[in-house]
Amino acid sequence: xxxxxxxPKHLITAxxxxxxxxxxxxxxxxxxxxxxQSLDQGLQFLIQYYNGEERAKGNILERFSAQxxxxxxxxxxLSSLELGDSALYxxxxxxxxxxxxxxxxxxxxxxxxx
Amino acid sequence: xxQVKQNSPSLSxxxxxxxxxxxxxxxxxxxxxxxxxxxxxxxPTFLISISSIKDKNEDGRxxxxxxxxxxxxxxxxxxxxxxxSAVYFCAAGEGSRxxxxxxxFGGGTRVLVKP
Numbered sequence: 001x002x003x004x005x006x007x008p009k010h011l012i013t014a015x016x017x018x019x020x021x022x023x024x025x026x027x028x029x030x031x032x033x034x035x036x037q038s039l040d041q042g043l044q045f046l047i048q049y050y051n052g053e054e055r056a057k058g059n060i061l062e063r064f065s066a067q068x069x070x071x072x073x074x075x076x077x078l079s080s081l082e083l084g085d086s087a088l089y090x091x092x093x094x095x096x097x098x099x100x101x102x103x104x105x106x107x108x109x110x111x112x113x114x
Numbered sequence: 115x116x117q118v119k120q121n122s123p124s125l126s127x128x129x130x131x132x133x134x135x136x137x138x139x140x141x142x143x144x145x146x147x148x149x150x151x152x153x154x155x156x157x158p159t160f161l162i163s164i165s166s167i168k169d170k171n172e173d174g175r176x177x178x179x180x181x182x183x184x185x186x187x188x189x190x191x192x193x194x195x196x197x198x199s200a201v202y203f204c205a206a207g208e209g210s211r212x213x214x215x216x217x218x219f220g221g222g223t224r225v226l227v228k229p
Binding site: 031035042044045048090092094101102105107 | 155160203217220
């Protein structure tokens with residue numbers, strides 16, 4: 001158990017809809033990261049937050065947004081969903097930013113867009 | 115543009131033998147490297163890491179080797195056990211504050227250890 005909690009585990013929705021994925025980091029971790037894993041591909045970095053502020057951005061679509069709240073949990077919002085957005089979405093957390101601390105991953109949310 | 119590549123999508127090895135997983139990178143700004151292991155329906159789990167100032171790091175049955183001039187790293191698992199059957203991801207990061215702590219992942223290598 002990594003200590004990172006993601007909800008829901010599975011999500012099935014239709015094209016054009018909007019969903020929110022939630023992540024609670026490990027206790028004491030200030031950094032939260034979101035990654036997307038499409039079928040049989042590696043993990044693609046989406047965005048990082050550190051203590052409530054956006055810290056780094058990857059190839060995140062404009063239809064996607066995220067935030068980190070004062071209690072350090074984070075939400076990833078996906079809107080105007082397309083079939084190609086079907087993927088596993090992982091959240092990870094780490095203690096520090098800009099350092100070599102490993103990321104600890106949750107078990108992911110599997111999003112299916114039909 | 116894949117900055118981190120794992121060219122072998124799968125690997126099959128006999129129990130007790132050595133598993134060697136390879137990873138190549140192109141970004142010379144990467145200065146630390148990690149291996150993650152992933153079982154189905156679970157998130158990736160950190161396995162071992164290495165800083166660019168080293169060329170080898172060992173942790174039990176797992177050893178990571180780094181060849182900076184070749185921009186290549188490898189993970190050795192000795193001896194391989196059936197429980198090692200999983201997908202292994204190579205990841206790289208820039209340890210600068212500006213880069214945050216994001217990691218760039220390879221596509222993964224599926225390892226099957228046969229009893």
